[in-house]
Amino acid sequence: MKVTFKKDYLKDFVADSEVELLKPTAGFVRDTLLARTGVGNEMEDWLTLPSDYDKEEFARILKVADEIKSDSKVLVVIGIGGSYLGARAVIEFLKSEFHNEKANKEGLPEVYFVGTSASGRYVDDVIDLIGNRDFSINIISKSGTTTEPAIAFRTFKSLIEKKYGKEEASKRIFATTDAHKGALLNVAKENGYERFVVPDGIGGRYSVLSAVGLLPIAVAGINIQKLMDGAKAAQEEFAKDEDILNKPSILYAIYRNILYRKGFDVETIVGYEPQFRFLFEWWKQLMAESEGKDNKGIYPTSAIFSTDLHSIGQYIQDGKKILFETILDITKPISDRVVPSADDNTDNLDYILNKPMKEVNEAALTATAQAHTSAGVPNILLQLDDLDEFNLGNLIYFFEAAVAVSGYLDGINPFDQPGVEIYKTNMFKILGKPGYTD
Ligand code: PA5
Numbered sequence: 028m029k030v031t032f033k034k035d036y037l038k039d040f041v042a043d044s045e046v047e048l049l050k051p052t053a054g055f056v057r058d059t060l061l062a063r064t065g066v067g068n069e070m071e072d073w074l075t076l077p078s079d080y081d082k083e084e085f086a087r088i089l090k091v092a093d094e095i096k097s098d099s100k101v102l103v104v105i106g107i108g109g110s111y112l113g114a115r116a117v118i119e120f121l122k123s124e125f126h127n128e129k130a131n132k133e134g135l136p137e138v139y140f141v142g143t144s145a146s147g148r149y150v151d152d153v154i155d156l157i158g159n160r161d162f163s164i165n166i167i168s169k170s171g172t173t174t175e176p177a178i179a180f181r182t183f184k185s186l187i188e189k190k191y192g193k194e195e196a197s198k199r200i201f202a203t204t205d206a207h208k209g210a211l212l213n214v215a216k217e218n219g220y221e222r223f224v225v226p227d228g229i230g231g232r233y234s235v236l237s238a239v240g241l242l243p244i245a246v247a248g249i250n251i252q253k254l255m256d257g258a259k260a261a262q263e264e265f266a267k268d269e270d271i272l273n274k275p276s277i278l279y280a281i282y283r284n285i286l287y288r289k290g291f292d293v294e295t296i297v298g299y300e301p302q303f304r305f306l307f308e309w310w311k312q313l314m315a316e317s318e319g320k321d322n323k324g325i326y327p328t329s330a331i332f333s334t335d336l337h338s339i340g341q342y343i344q345d346g347k348k349i350l351f352e353t354i355l356d357i358t359k360p361i362s363d364r365v366v367p368s369a370d371d372n373t374d375n376l377d378y379i380l381n382k383p384m385k386e387v388n389e390a391a392l393t394a395t396a397q398a399h400t401s402a403g404v405p406n407i408l409l410q411l412d413d414l415d416e417f418n419l420g421n422l423i424y425f426f427e428a429a430v431a432v433s434g435y436l437d438g439i440n441p442f443d444q445p446g447v448e449i450y451k452t453n454m455f456k457i458l459g460k461p462g463y464t465d
Contacts, residue, residue: 067442072228092245109231142176171211257420
């Protein structure tokens with residue numbers, strides 16, 4: 028049960044000898060990461076998080092999640108970037124994009140993510156959706172000063188205090204923030220909110236397996252222990268002393284690097300299940316913030332097929348040859364649905380009558396990979412056995428390890444994100460925040 032790297036669609040683009048040539052460098056990079064001696068090493072605690080996480084805090088997350096499940100119909104999660112994408116990715120990947128429509132029937136709270144933009148209309152909609160129902164808040168921000176979540180927090184804090192009174196409301200607000208400093212830590216202390224920690228040595232995009240992701244994920248009824256177990260298996264695999272070309276994350280990093288050097292500047296991650304959409308949003312952040320710097324880096328994009336075959340599929344097939352695709356596939360069927368019978372065969376579908384939809388989807392995958400590779404678009408294929416917590420935990424660590432190796436291979440620090448700060452500071456200046464004028 029782990030991620031499998033398949034090179035079936037790469038043979039026309041990358042020779043085995045090219046992979047062999049990068050093997051010693053990739054081995055050195057892997058060892059540097061494990062020894063924590065490379066650039067940015069102060070932000071590498073994600074490497075051992077699946078085994079070294081705070082067990083006391085983990086137990087508290089489970090307890091608080093149970094409380095929220097029993098006293099709330101809605102959990103409002105406030106955060107942006109690394110402070111929300113991981114949780115949303117895991118919930119939608121494992122439970123589907125309709126998880127909120129189905130939640131109450133399953134006896135679970137709906138989970139809404141706010142503070143991801145400065146849109147007042149979006150906030151209006153979430154307030155309407157909550158209505159008179161019981162709710163709780165998980166505010167997640169390391170700095171506590173990011174404008175969009177800070178505005179959302181003001182709004183929902185005032186709403187919850189109006190509904191329950193200040194004292195009762197403070198029992199329904201959970202703050203995930205820096206352990207030692209910051210505006211949110213001060214507010215949380217003052218008001219007596221239960222607190223969880225955004226770990227010091229882990230950047231936002233690597234934080235999904237900390238309290239940042241785990242509390243909302245647990246509230247959505249997902250088994251967070253199995254998620255950690257899957258990640259731990261990937262951690263052990265990454266560290267295991269063996270031929271590094273047996274490690275899928277290293278292979279992925281090497282092939283990406285070779286393709287990038289050949290002029291494939293864009294990577295499109297592709298899936299055939301709509302519920303992969305937010306996992307891909309998380310992946311885009313992981314890749315873009317890790318690699319897009321010093322005027323370098325692969326530009327990450329995503330697509331859901333067959334949907335997007337009928338839009339950007341045209342560009343991929345016939346447009347400029349700047350991109351490669353990475354397909355994420357789950358081998359086990361995740362639904363038993365088959366092509367149904369009809370009163371007549373006027374739609375000419377009887378040739379696939381009773382065929383599992385999974386087989387039709389696989390046919391779309393194979394047909395598309397053949398079409399795109401024949402047009403000069405390399406395809407990497409990543410396979411997971413099943414759509415469950417263990418496999419997803421494994422995949423999360425796989426991507427984190429791969430982009431760390433990839434970043435070092437490209438000669439950049441994969442653990443900082445200086446570019447994100449520039450817009451934040453400009454926005455403070457435009458809005459006239461004291462201390463930020465030109
Ligand atoms: O990856 C990152 O570091 C960013 O995306 C941050 O997570 C994002 O800017 C939110 O920052 P904060 O948690 O300080 O509000």
